[in-house]
Amino acid sequence: MILALVEHDRGKPNPLSLEALTFGRRLAERADVPLHAVLIGSEARPLADLSAAYGASMVHLVTHERLADFAPAAWAQSVVEVVDAVAPEAVLGAGSDRGNEVMAHVAAKIGLAMAANCVEVEPREPYVVTRLRWGGSLLEEARLEGVPKLLTVAPHAVAAEEVSAAGEPAVETLTPALEDEDLRVRVMGRTEAAEGRVSLPEARVVVGGGRGVGSADGFAMLEELASLLGGTVGVSRVVTSLGWRPHAEQVGQTGTRIAPDLYIACGISGAIQHMVGCKAAKQILAINTDPEAPMVAKADYAVIGDLRAVVPAVITEIKKALDG
Amino acid sequence: MNVLVCVKRVPATGGRITLTPDEQEIDTRFLGFTVSPHEECAVEEAVRLIEAHGGTSVVLTLGPSVAEEQLRDALAMGIGEAILLQTDGREWDPIATANAIVDVVRSREAAGMAFDLLLFGNEAADTGDYQIGIRVAHVLGLPCVAGIKALEVRGGAAVAQREADGGREIFEVSLPAVFAVKEGINLPRYPSVPGRLKAKKKEIHRIVPEKRGGGLEKVRLKLPEEQQGEVEILGSGPEAAPRVVEVLQRLGIVPS
Ligand SMILES: Cc1cc2nc3c(=O)[nH]c(=O)nc-3n(C[C@H](O)[C@H](O)[C@H](O)COP(=O)(O)OP(=O)(O)OC[C@H]3O[C@@H](n4cnc5c(N)ncnc54)[C@H](O)[C@@H]3O)c2cc1C
Ligand SMILES: Nc1ncnc2c1ncn2[C@@H]1O[C@H](COP(=O)(O)O)[C@@H](O)[C@H]1O
Numbered sequence: 001m002i003l004a005l006v007e008h009d010r011g012k013p014n015p016l017s018l019e020a021l022t023f024g025r026r027l028a029e030r031a032d033v034p035l036h037a038v039l040i041g042s043e044a045r046p047l048a049d050l051s052a053a054y055g056a057s058m059v060h061l062v063t064h065e066r067l068a069d070f071a072p073a074a075w076a077q078s079v080v081e082v083v084d085a086v087a088p089e090a091v092l093g094a095g096s097d098r099g100n101e102v103m104a105h106v107a108a109k110i111g112l113a114m115a116a117n118c119v120e121v122e123p124r125e126p127y128v129v130t131r132l133r134w135g136g137s138l139l140e141e142a143r144l145e146g147v148p149k150l151l152t153v154a155p156h157a158v159a160a161e162e163v164s165a166a167g168e169p170a171v172e173t174l175t176p177a178l179e180d181e182d183l184r185v186r187v188m189g190r191t192e193a194a195e196g197r198v199s200l201p202e203a204r205v206v207v208g209g210g211r212g213v214g215s216a217d218g219f220a221m222l223e224e225l226a227s228l229l230g231g232t233v234g235v236s237r238v239v240t241s242l243g244w245r246p247h248a249e250q251v252g253q254t255g256t257r258i259a260p261d262l263y264i265a266c267g268i269s270g271a272i273q274h275m276v277g278c279k280a281a282k283q284i285l286a287i288n289t290d291p292e293a294p295m296v297a298k299a300d301y302a303v304i305g306d307l308r309a310v311v312p313a314v315i316t317e318i319k320k321a322l323d324g
Numbered sequence: 325m326n327v328l329v330c331v332k333r334v335p336a337t338g339g340r341i342t343l344t345p346d347e348q349e350i351d352t353r354f355l356g357f358t359v360s361p362h363e364e365c366a367v368e369e370a371v372r373l374i375e376a377h378g379g380t381s382v383v384l385t386l387g388p389s390v391a392e393e394q395l396r397d398a399l400a401m402g403i404g405e406a407i408l409l410q411t412d413g414r415e416w417d418p419i420a421t422a423n424a425i426v427d428v429v430r431s432r433e434a435a436g437m438a439f440d441l442l443l444f445g446n447e448a449a450d451t452g453d454y455q456i457g458i459r460v461a462h463v464l465g466l467p468c469v470a471g472i473k474a475l476e477v478r479g480g481a482a483v484a485q486r487e488a489d490g491g492r493e494i495f496e497v498s499l500p501a502v503f504a505v506k507e508g509i510n511l512p513r514y515p516s517v518p519g520r521l522k523a524k525k526k527e528i529h530r531i532v533p534e535k536r537g538g539g540l541e542k543v544r545l546k547l548p549e550e551q552q553g554e555v556e557i558l559g560s561g562p563e564a565a566p567r568v569v570e571v572l573q574r575l576g577i578v579p580s
Contacts, residue, residue: 143543181467190492240508250507272338303558314569
């Protein structure tokens with residue numbers, strides 16, 4: 001049997017978990033075994049039907065009075081107890097922050113290897129997995145040992161897909177033996193997101209700025225362009241390292257992943273660590289003085305020239321179009 | 325207060341990656357080397373902690389002899405001591421790496437120099453395993469907060485924050501503890517010239533680590549398929565603006 005961890009935040013499912021369930025179901029079909037899901041905390045109870053809709057024939061609901069909010073080691077202990085009870089051949093999590101973290105704790109507790117961010121799995125003995133390196137700029141084929149196999153599924157390795165004839169899932173409830181140690185790290189407080197700002201991962205248009213913008217002040221025109229287009233500003237690492245803009249705006253391997261309809265990359269060379277952050281953009285427009293810049297080669301449209309002249313001209317032209 | 329920070333030497337790849345013919349490594353003949361931005365921030369955080377609270381900071385790497393370069397970079401930023409767990413350069417898997425780091429932590433403890441904070445990057449730049457800090461914490465029986473973007477130490481405890489859905493989650497743990505750091509927690513300093521000179525002269529403690537454990541083994545590297553497509557050059561300089569707006573209209577971003 002394949003076991004998939006369905007991740008949630010206070011009852012709200014992470015969509016990446018539905019991809020992990022889909023990935024798990026296909027793996028289970030190939031190995032001709034069932035797919036089970038594990039849900040942690042009583043707030044997750046309503047997600048049993050959702051898990052079934054994505055292919056789980058059975059749901060293990062782990063509840064405990066001390067499982068109130070996210071606590072990585074306690075979640076891991078919950079998974080470990082389900083593993084002990086049902087002996088799966090593989091356990092899958094989502095390749096999200098929490099998914100990778102909880103699965104690493106599971107692996108540390110059981111004392112087995114864990115492969116993060118897999119895009120393909122060949123269920124032989126040992127498993128041969130293909131996983132992301134360098135945030136996805138490179139792939140690695142690796143052998144993964146151990147029983148069970150522990151892995152996470154890279155974001156968007158598959159599209160989440162409901163099954164056609166999902167039945168009522170059987171729900172098995174379990175209470176883990178949590179130690180104080182498992183609850184040393186748990187969410188003890190929160191600050192909520194600021195309202196009303198266009199969030200970078202969800203923006204339809206992102207206007208990106210790199211070293212070519214030249215200064216912190218140079219971003220005023222990018223701000224203006226972004227707001228005209230109902231979008232937001234994103235930046236390269238050089239820009240955050242120079243202190244021109246906050247890291248929250250950084251796009252790339254160690255920043256944010258964006259998926260806009262249009263990414264306007266101004267004065268950004270297109271290093272691979274930047275490109276993994278914007279490869280989900282539907283269209284890229286590059287504005288760069290260098291026709292040989294990798295960003296220009298990877299773009300759909302490009303303007304060759306100094307962004308300090310091009311961007312204001314584009315702003316003027318957009319205003320004309322909007323007034324016209 | 326004693327702080328350990330762990331870094332990993334990786335190639336500084338630019339616009340594209342080329343593999344060696346045996347598909348085992350990135351071709352690094354024309355590349356420099358660096359550490360992950362997360363780790364650079366972890367180094368900066370360690371330096372700031374010692375500046376604020378006093379004590380010693382130690383940087384550690386497991387890697388080939390030339391990884392000395394990355395240790396010296398950290399020393400130049402203000403770290404006090406450096407340890408090189410010297411290998412033949414072949415990759416060690418996360419369990420083996422974590423065990424080797426644990427050995428160092430334990431021997432420091434036995435020598436009366438136990439660490440109060442162990443700082444890691446959230447994930448290594450190259451392998452992105454997302455686990456070594458957590459494994460080290462687990463073997464040592466310490467709490468671990470991963471993915472942190474803020475850290476404040478008060479007495480024997482630390483408050484750490486991480487991002488979630490645009491907001492922040494707050495964790496409080498007592499020390500000693502392990503933290504896996506994300507870029508953005510601070511803005512790392514550029515090493516000063518005197519800092520660099522001092523770092524050059526410092527001794528690097530070289531240790532040959534014992535390799536224990538494994539279970540995740542690289543078979544080969546592969547380049548992902550490139551998205552094929554032609555770029556349409558809209559023109560040069562500001563004269564291209566009308567064509568840009570045509571494209572924006574075609575894409576439905578500007579109403580036509
Ligand atoms: C492990 C690791 C992780 C990393 N993570 C990230 C990440 O998350 N995000 C990220 O962005 N980078 C990341 N980097 C850094 C990355 O490798 C590059 O250094 C960085 O993206 C380069 O930023 P840039 O394009 O702004 O600067 P440069 O590479 O210096 O490029 C500047 C570009 O601007 C153009 N230009 C100059 N002047 C003008 C002008 N007046 N008008 C128009 N064009 C002009 C130039 O032709 C050039 O193409 C990472 C690196 C490593 C090693
Ligand atoms: N070879 C190494 N030497 C020292 N520290 C390492 C090494 N590999 C990984 N680390 C540390 O562990 C963190 C997480 O790595 P990983 O779990 O491999 O993604 C890194 O950011 C480093 O801080």
